[in-house]
Structures are given as structure tokens and as C-alpha cells.
Amino acid sequence: MKIAVLGSTGSIGNSLLNIINKNPKKINIILLTANKNHKKLFKYAKKFNVKNLIITNPQSYKILKSKTKNLKINVFNNYECLNKIFKSKVDYVMSSIVGLSGLEPTLKIIKFTKKIAIANKESIICGWNLIKKELIKYNTEFIPVDSEHFSIWYGLKNSEKNKLECIYLTASGGSIQKTPIEKINKLKIKDLLSHPNWSMGQKITIDSATMMNKLFEIIEARNIFNIEYKNIIVVIHPSSYIHAILKYNDGMIKIIAHDTTMEIPIFNSIFGDKNKKFNSKKINYKIMNNLNFKKVDKKKYPAIKLLKNLPTKFSLFDTIIVSANDFLVEMFLNKIISFNDIYKKIKYVINLEELQKFRNLKPKNVNEIINLNRYVHFKLREKCV
Template identity: 50%
Template sequence: MKKKIVILGSTGSIGRNTLSIIRKDIKNFDIILLSTNKNIKRVINQAKEFKVKNIIISDSKNFLKAKKKYKNLDINFFNSFSKIDSILKKKKVFYSMNSIIGMDGLKPSLKLIKYSKNIAIVNKEAIICGWNLIKKELIRFKTKFIPIDSEHFSIYSLMGNNLNKNIDKIFITASGGPFLKRSIKNLNQIKKKDALNHPNWKMGKKISIDSSTMMNKVFEVIEAKKIFDLKYKDISILTHPKSYVHAIVKFKNALTKILIHEPDMRIPIYNSLYSEHNSKIPSKNIDLKILNNLELKKVDTKRFPLTNLINKLVEYDSLYETVLITVNDFFVLKFLSDKIKYNEMIKMIYKYSNYHEFLKFRKIKPKNVEDIYKLRNYVSLKLQTLSV
């Protein structure tokens, strides 16, 4: 029997990589739902190739356009993730991939959990801001959660059946982006094209900027803390220019495990999709040259000052994580829109992450999705008045 699959954000890089894996083993999979925001042409081509009957197009204008233009196709078009209930009809699918970008991915994650035996979530914002809500649903519906970010999937793989109480220390690695070895004196001359030029990974503009400032690693530390139920003191970041080592886990029994693989997101996706049995994926030989020169180093906080924000985090789930996400998104967008310079972006992110009116949210736990979305709107509006 074919395994039923759902892919949200199917037109993005993670979605396309997931489909590229399924394409080679299509006889064993049945994709029943795809989604996109605006990329109609690509999602229609995906639906035709994989014979998918259901598509969610979250952008209203593009939904109406697609529904009219492709009315003769045997495809059901939907404009809201609330329709997941009627699409899946109370039946559990084998595997759901949620790679929707931004805060918009939180509600679909919560909705999909009860319909999924296995759920893979790439969406940082959903995990960072709503993990306590996600975890509650995972337990309630006995759904297996699989993190897909290379660092978290590596930790997940290394831990195996070991409980977090057996973990002594976890190290996640950071390439350092395009500015790891650039003179700090020249950082004020950075152009947008320089910040977007990641040396190892092909990523979208937003995550490329986050990588260059290493704010993405602040977020990954938060994710690791939440997913694996650790303390912040148990997690460290190491710079590693080659992106070959993805995680190091030191256990209390004096054993330390390291996970390596090529900087290719298809590897964690493949292993999450085939987690229930052994399977083989074509891969390169171990690169001994890289292994003999890993260049693992502690983070230079003068070069990457935003990593100091980790010290502002509290051990329990709080709405402050939503503040961090919102502040970072706000000023990264300003930089990408050529409204502020690179150094100004970093200073503003740090300044407003420490704004006294925002720090109070460290004491408040998110009770529901509405709490998170209301705070995001509040912080965004506040930033518009404070940073003009």
C-alpha cells in the first residue's frame, strides 16, 4: 500500500527537495496535498506530475486566478489551511512535511499533527514561538516529530534512544556565512549582494541574511533547547566553515558522537522520510581533507554580536521568543529593502531585542496561537513608531 504524503510549501527549496526524493520511489508514495503561497505555475506542474488532487493556495488573489485558469483540471483548490480537516477527512497520513516560511507556518503545523503519523517541520518560527503548543498536540495525537534543520536532525540522530538526562553537552555548528574571515573593520561597508552570498548553502534571502549575522544560530539554539528539553547552558555554537560536521553530542558516559554529511538538505529529508526502515541514498565518499582540518572554533561575539542575545533567554517557554523573531524579521526586511545599512540592521536588532517594554514578555507563556499572532502584530506596530 502506498504511503500517503502531505507537503506544505511544496514550491520552496525544501518542498522541491522532498519531491525529488519521492520522484525516484513514486510507486511507494501517494501525495494527497500540496500548498504554495503564490507560485501557481510550479505547484500546478507538481500536481500534474504526481497526480495530486488537492492544492492550497494561501494568497487569495492567486487562489482565485488559479481556480479560474485551471478549472478544467481534476484538482480541488483551497484558499485556507483550515480546509485541511475536510481534505484529510480524519484519516492519518504517513508523513507530513511543513516547510512554510515564517509565522504563517504555525497554525498549519498544529492542524496537521492530528492527521499525521510522522510530521517533519522545517519552520523555525513555529518551533521557536509555539513549541509548547506543538508538543501538547504531538502527545495528544501520538504523532512522531522529526526536526529537519540539518543541525537538529543530526542531534536527533545522534541521541537515538538516549534520554536528554544522559546528555552532557551539545554543540551545533555554524558556517559563519560570508563574513567569518572578513576584517571586522570592513563590516560597515557590506553590500546586500555580499550578505546574500552564502559560501555553502543555497537559501532564500531572509535566511541568508540571518546566516550572515548568525541570528539563525540564536534561533537554532532556542529550537534545540525546546525540542530536546535541554538547558541553554548545555548548548554551544562552534563555527565550522565547511558545513561538514552538523552536530556534536557529548554524553555523560564520556562518549562523544559527531555527525557529518555533505551540505545538502536532501540528506536529512531522505532519512526522515525513510526513518522506519533502512534505505540507501547515493552519497559521496568521506572527505578526509575536510576531516583533517575541521576548523572548529568558539564564536567570536565581537564579529557576531547578535549571538549575545542567547544570554537574554529564559529557560521556560515565553512570548519573548516571538519578540525576537518579530524584531529580527522587521529589520532584516528593512535591510533587504535598502532602507538601512548592514551594521545598522545588527544594531537595531540588538537594541530592540533589549527594549524594556519587550523584555517583560519573558515572564508570559503563550497560551494559544492567538497570543503569538497578537504579540507579533503589536511588536511590528511598535517598531514602526520607534524606529522611524
């Protein structure tokens, strides 16, 4: 099996390479990529005998180029080199570059792979029509890797999708799940970065606490599975053991559960059709006997109310909310705004009259998305920070 990993030094990339390390036979890694982390990228290149690396940060590129000058390793600093690397389609690509910077590499690599697993929310939210076009053009299979969307995808396999009545997405409640509303804004950043169930990056951990991540997952589910917002329901499930519930119009219900590790959806995205065994834990009866589902408290998690402000159809307006959130979470982590300001300022931006025209416009190319992202950041600097 020949594979490539975009974003190999992040949490998803690390998990994937850990899986490959446990299943090394007949897996040939053709390409690994990173932004800045040249040390880890070089370590992985040596460990897995990888001959092609892409690292986009200019300084990191110079360092890595120097490190590999006497080795048979090709080092590139952008994704224009893919034609040089791939002489035929590989079997599998993981796209796990963080943020909107992952969209263009994702689009570029689809033509070079039989199957692509995407763990990049921003790409699916902002550029789904562009991705879908490339998938169809090059007959490339797509698998979503977010635990919730993978669970939906898994549950819908071999079933009649036209019978699907609604989808329930579960949310842990993040680091504030046990914090009274009046005390949330007094929490320190380190407290908000302490997720009770998952080990994630800072950005996604804050998104979990605001529940913006769940709003994004609703948008993703609409795009991937072509289901209306009114048929996607979010429920609080503190243990994160159940990831999705599918209710069918014939009265049947599927509950998809797995341990809180991303290795399970990643493993299945690679080996799901090869009858390989994942060494998972036994079913946790303690959790199963106390699933503790609750409705979302919209006073505690007001971000979920933003769904009412979004157009029901895919458009460039989805990019606006992603861009605003990215910028404001960074401002919060840099101690420029408060935690509660994230929601307030997102609401302000998406209600700006000058941005309403994007509700009915679909992106024609990546540049439209990137330029709109920059413009949203500009408006936030001008008006909110």
C-alpha cells in the same frame, strides 16, 4: 505511503519533491500547498498527480482556480479545509512554510498525520508548547528537519539522553566568514547573499551572516531536547560538514556529519525507518583532516550575545526576538537600514521595558503569538525605522 507537503514551492519543498521523484513507488501525495507561486504548484500537481492544493494568496488562488476548472483538482485558499481533504491519517507531513505564517497550518495538520517533519524555525521557537500539546494529543511522531537539529535527533536515537552533558552546534560563519570586521558594513547585499556552502533563501542567508540563525537554533534545541542554554555551545566550522557534536557524561562523544545538502535530513525523515539507501558521496577526508573548529568571535557576530538577554524558559519573549529579526532583515533587504543595524535594533527592542512582561508568559493560542508579532513590528516602525 500517503504524504502532504506544506510549503511545497520553497527550497525544502523542492528538495522533498526531488527525493520523491527519485523514489516514486507507493508514494501518494494527498496535498501540496503554497502562498503565491501558482505556476510551480500547478506544475507539481500535474507531475505528481495531486488532487488537493491550498494556495493562500487571493490573486494566485483565482488564477489557479481558473487553470484547474476542467481538471479533477480541488483548490482551496485556506487551511480550514483539512477536514475535507483528509479522511484518515496520512503517513507523513512536511511543514516547511516560511515564517510565523507556518505555525497555524502546522498546528492544524498534526491531527491528520502519523509523523510530522518540521523545517519551520519560527513555529518551534514561538509555538513549541502548542505544538507539543497537539503531538501528544494525537500521538503524532515529530522529527526536526534543520540539519543541526536533525543531527542531534539522529545522534540521540537509541541512546540514554540522561547521559547527555552538552551539545555543540556548528556554524559556518556565513557570507562574512572571511571578511574583516571593519569591512562588513561596506559589503553589498549581493555579497551578503552569497553563502559559501548552502543554497538558501534570502532571509535565512542573512540570518546566517548575522548568526541570528544560530541563536534561533539554540532556542530550538532547548525546546526540542529540553536542554539548558548553558549546555548548548556554538562553534565556527567553515565547511559545514559536521552538524552537531554530542558529549556524554561517560566521556563518549558522537560527531554527526553529512554533505551540505538538505536532501539527507529530508530523506531520512521520510525513509529513515524503511531501510532505503541514499546515494551519498564518499567521506571527504580532506575536510575531515581539517575540521578547523573555532570559537565564535562575538565582535564579528554580536547577535550571539543576545542569548544573555533571553529568559532561560520558553515564553512569549522568544516571539519578540523572532518578530524583530524578521522585520529588520526585510528592512535591510529593502535598503532601509544597514547590515549592522539589524543587531543594534534587535537589542533595542528586546530591552524595551513594556515588553519585559512577556518573559514569564507562555502563549495560550496562536492569536497571542500573531498579535505580539504585529505589535513588535509596530514598535519598530515607530521607534527604529
